[in-house]
Amino acid sequence: MDGLIYLYGLIPTxxxxxxxxxxxxxxxxxxxxxxxxxxxITAIVCNLDSEIYSEESIKDKTNNxxxxxxxxxxxxxxxxxxxxxxxxxxxxxxxxxxxxxxSLETAVLSNEAKMMDTLALxxxxxxxxxxxxxxxxxxxxxxxxxxxxxxxxxxEISQLPKGKQFFExxxxxxxxxxxxxxxxNKVSEKIHAQLQQSALKGNVKRTxxxxxxxRKDNMxxxxxxxxxxxxxxxxxxxxxxxxxxxxxxxxxxxxxxPWPAYHFSSFSK
Amino acid sequence: MRRQGLGQPxxxxxxxxxxxxxxxxxxIENKDIALIDILDVILDKGVALKADLxxxxxxxxxxxxxxxxxxxxxxxxxxxxxxxRKTVSSQEFDIQREELIDATGQPNKWxx
Numbered sequence: 106m107d108g109l110i111y112l113y114g115l116i117p118t119x120x121x122x123x124x125x126x127x128x129x130x131x132x133x134x135x136x137x138x139x140x141x142x143x144x145x146i147t148a149i150v151c152n153l154d155s156e157i158y159s160e161e162s163i164k165d166k167t168n169n170x171x172x173x174x175x176x177x178x179x180x181x182x183x184x185x186x187x188x189x190x191x192x193x194x195x196x197x198x199x200x201x202x203x204x205x206x207x208s209l210e211t212a213v214l215s216n217e218a219k220m221m222d223t224l225a226l227x228x229x230x231x232x233x234x235x236x237x238x239x240x241x242x243x244x245x246x247x248x249x250x251x252x253x254x255x256x257x258x259x260x261e262i263s264q265l266p267k268g269k270q271f272f273e274x275x276x277x278x279x280x281x282x283x284x285x286x287x288x289x290n291k292v293s294e295k296i297h298a299q300l301q302q303s304a305l306k307g308n309v310k311r312t313x314x315x316x317x318x319x320r321k322d323n324m325x326x327x328x329x330x331x332x333x334x335x336x337x338x339x340x341x342x343x344x345x346x347x348x349x350x351x352x353x354x355x356x357x358x359x360x361x362x363p364w365p366a367y368h369f370s371s372f373s374k
Numbered sequence: 375m376r377r378q379g380l381g382q383p384x385x386x387x388x389x390x391x392x393x394x395x396x397x398x399x400x401x402i403e404n405k406d407i408a409l410i411d412i413l414d415v416i417l418d419k420g421v422a423l424k425a426d427l428x429x430x431x432x433x434x435x436x437x438x439x440x441x442x443x444x445x446x447x448x449x450x451x452x453x454x455x456x457x458x459r460k461t462v463s464s465q466e467f468d469i470q471r472e473e474l475i476d477a478t479g480q481p482n483k484w485x486x
Contacts, residue, residue: 112425175409182412198420212424234411317410341398360402367415 109153110203113138114185114365115213116192117224121147124191129184132177133157138184141206143213146220149188150209153202163200189365193228195220196365223370230305230331232369233362235344237296237326239289243355248285255281292356293326296347303340304330308368322357329368337363 111132121140129138131151141148166173178199185196203209213220249255258280262273301307308331312324332340341360348358 112423115421115423178409178412178416181416185416196416196420198422199416201420201423201425204426208426216423337399338397341402345398361405361407361411362402363399364415367419370421371419 109155109158110150110206110209111153112197112201112203112209113149113151113181114188114194114196115146115148115220115224116140116188116194117221118142118145118147120192127187127191129187132180134180141209143210144217146213146217148209148213149194155204158202167200185365189363193224194365195223195227195370196367227331227366227369230333230366230369231337231363232329232331232366233337233340233360234329234364235300235326236324236359236361237293238320238322238357238359239325240322240355240357241285243353244288245281245285247354248288249281252281252284252288255284289323289325292351297326297328300330300340300343303336303343304332306331306369310368322355329364331366331369 121142126140127138130136131138132153133151136151136153138149138151141150166177181199185194188194189196203212255277258273258277262270262277265273297307297309308329310327310329312327315321315323318324330340344358344360347356351358
């Protein structure tokens with residue numbers, strides 16, 4: 106058959122032979138997913154008609170048809186997520202395609218050792234994401250009231266003549282701003298350090314701007330953790346406790362997961 | 375962890391920490407995940423194995439912004455659907471709406 110092979114993920118052949126393979130629809134919504142054993146690694150794939158899914162047509166769709174991208178992105182994610190509930194899986198990037206099975210086999214075999222290491226790392230562990238948000242206004246009030254540097258400055262200003270007070274107050278405002286940023290980083294890093302004690306690995310990500318999140322409060326921390334499955338509940342309880350303790354001071358915690366191990370499967374280097 | 379999106383039946387499980395029947399991980403697992411979080415991982419973080427064809431999307435940040443507009447339209451669509459369903463009380467609707475706003479990260483356009 107003259108078709109493309111869409112690769113979703115890679116699992117240990119041992120698990121593939123011991124567990125029941127689920128019935129899942131492929132990328133085109135018609136074909137079924139199937140497994141191709143390649144030595145110790147088994148590739149999970151579906152077939153795609155190369156005429157409908159040419160490089161050009163996929164590129165055109167991903168760049169110009171947002172609804173298509175949304176549907177297919179969900180499909181890819183849900184499929185890998187469902188597989189990750191049954192198998193230890195290395196998740197592939199969206200739209201990784203091969204022109205034939207031989208080509209796929211070559212790519213897998215040339216990375217087999219690294220893949221086995223990756224599978225060993227993620228077996229029995231889960232990827233969780235934590236985003237920390239902060240309402241600057243609420244925290245600013247706290248910082249402004251409880252920070253010794255700001256308090257000292259305020260006391261100093263109150264002793265000055267009125268004219269001078271105006272400029273000094275401006276300076277105080279910028280001091281509060283910088284103390285606020287410092288406080289946000291300090292708190293986030295402290296929490297990260299505490300959470301890392303119950304995680305195997307922590308991978309700090311870039312925070313997203315309000316334009317991207319669409320939220321009023323600011324993202325101050327975005328991090329993924331690799332956690333042993335048995336530790337997940339206590340890890341989440343810890344986050345819930347932070348939320349309870351810090352809600353009043355403008356902090357908000359959002360955990361999501363378990364994700365397929367997207368951040369801990371990289372073996373490109 | 376489920377998805378939210380076009381044409382999907384929307385069933386919300388409110389995050390209730392006091393719920394003794396559901397573990398914390400189950401309640402989070404059942405929360406809706408925003409498209410942006412999914413794209414962030416599948417476009418940016420999935421394993422890049424040498425392939426004959428890998429579709430790369432330039433300017434992922436711009437894609438996110440475009441998606442915000444799309445998500446906003448999905449949101450209003452879903453809200454209209456939820457509002458028409460007879461079994462949904464206005465109170466439940468409010469809870470669902472807040473959940474949805476939370477999940478999409480959209481600012482609340484509605485006045486309570």
